[in-house]
Amino acid sequence: MAEQQNGCSPSDCAGCAHADSCGSKPQDFRKPANASSHIRKVIAVVSGKGGVGKSMVTASLARMMREQGFSVGIMDADITGPSIPKMYGIHEKARGTEDAILPCEAKDGTKIMSINLLLENESDPVIWRGPVIAGVVTQFWTDVIWGDLDYLFVDMPPGTGDVPLTVFQSLPVDGVIIVTSPQDLVKMIVKKAYGMARQMNIPVLGIVENYSYLKCPDCGKEIKVFGESRIDEAAKELDIPVLGKMPIDAELAGAVEQERFYEISNEYLAEAVNKI
Numbered sequence: 001m002a003e004q005q006n007g008c009s010p011s012d013c014a015g016c017a018h019a020d021s022c023g024s025k026p027q028d029f030r031k032p033a034n035a036s037s038h039i040r041k042v043i044a045v046v047s048g049k050g051g052v053g054k055s056m057v058t059a060s061l062a063r064m065m066r067e068q069g070f071s072v073g074i075m076d077a078d079i080t081g082p083s084i085p086k087m088y089g090i091h092e093k094a095r096g097t098e099d100a101i102l103p104c105e106a107k108d109g110t111k112i113m114s115i116n117l118l119l120e121n122e123s124d125p126v127i128w129r130g131p132v133i134a135g136v137v138t139q140f141w142t143d144v145i146w147g148d149l150d151y152l153f154v155d156m157p158p159g160t161g162d163v164p165l166t167v168f169q170s171l172p173v174d175g176v177i178i179v180t181s182p183q184d185l186v187k188m189i190v191k192k193a194y195g196m197a198r199q200m201n202i203p204v205l206g207i208v209e210n211y212s213y214l215k216c217p218d219c220g221k222e223i224k225v226f227g228e229s230r231i232d233e234a235a236k237e238l239d240i241p242v243l244g245k246m247p248i249d250a251e252l253a254g255a256v257e258q259e260r261f262y263e264i265s266n267e268y269l270a271e272a273v274n275k276i
Contacts, residue, residue, distance in 0.1 A: 029169040031138060034100055037146040039073075042171050043153050043205075043276060046197070047179045048189030050158035053210035054179045055083045056252065058155040060266035061177070064273045066108050067265060070150040073103065075140050076114035077167060078157040079133045080126050085114045089259035093117055101144045108262035113144050130162035137163050138170050151276070160196045168200040175205040177243065177272060182212060182229040190234045205275050206243035207235050214248045222247070243272035 033039060045058040055078070062072045076084040085091070088106040094117040095102045103113040115136065116122040126133070146152060154171070157163050167173065176197045180186050190207060197204050209231040213222040225248065235242045246252075246268045255264045 030172055031142050031170045033141055034143060034145050036100065037144070037149070039146055039149045039152045041151050041174045041276075043151060044156055044164075044167060044171075044173050044176045044202070045153060045179060046156045046164060046176055046193050047158050048160070048192040050081075052158075052179050052181045053246070054078075054158070055087065055155050056256070057177065057179045057208050057210065057246075057269065057272075058153050059084060059087050059261050060252075060264070060269050061272060061276065062110055062151070062153045063108065063261060063264055064266060064269060065151050065276075066110055068273070071109070071148060073111035073113070073146050073149045073152045075137075075144075075152060075154045076112065076116070077137045077140065077154050077163055079115045079128070079136055079163065081157065082114045082116045084112055084155055085116045085122070086259055087256050087261040088112060089262070090117070091122065097145075099143075101139075103144055103146060106262045110262065111146060111149070113140050113146075134162045134166040137166050141171050160192055164196060165200075168197070168202055173202050175203045175276070177205050177276075178207045179210060180207060180231065180234075181210055182224070182226045182231065186230045187234040187237070190231075190238070194238050194240070204238075204240050206241040206272065207231060208243050208269065208272055209245045212245040212247050241271075241275070243275055244269045 045054055047054045058074060062074050065072045074084050076082045090104050090106060090112060092104060094104055094113065103111040104117055105111055115126060154167055156167060178190055178193045180190050194204055209229060211226055212229060214225050215222055231242055252264060252266060255261050
């Protein structure tokens, strides 16, 4: 394979932070969607660390878009920690044709694809190496018949590893929403997620903070369980908007546990929906 003027081969450009500035033209690694899929916008929901409520935000955004009449799908790309099907009360298996997979559909019409819909038992652990997991996520794009969708939300695993890299390279992602929590290390964690998106030339739409506060049911006082928020400071430094601050809400948590998220409207993310 011929080398570029700077000494790099085209394959070296994959995931390179300097691909746009080093004098070589980076390859386009995006995969074509299934021929029966027509998806207008792809939005990835990411986080720099686990446990910040990324799936909650993904499902909330999808649900609010459905309320506005849009056709919506959720790709659960968190292969080793899938949670989207249970949130929607989906326990059946995805059906397949000779050359494609059909996503399951929630009661509100949201189309969902997750590894849990393919496992013999949904509680079985997925003990696979990174490249295999990344390959499955790619198949969720190329082999799943999503049909006609206005928005496909991708619930990403935490961090900046194989799967986020695969999604950013293989899918035509239109924007990223970063989810975080109020702890002191928020700035560092947000910067990691922001930095990866920018290096992959994916627009960052903004940040959502989860666990911002707990409202006392008796007096209405907002209790900062995790301390004072650092989200505004981080957003200002990165020049991106804060799209919502979600409290610890018993109704939202209850909807997850009762597997009826298709009934919920998360008013805390109204600004994020408008941004999208």
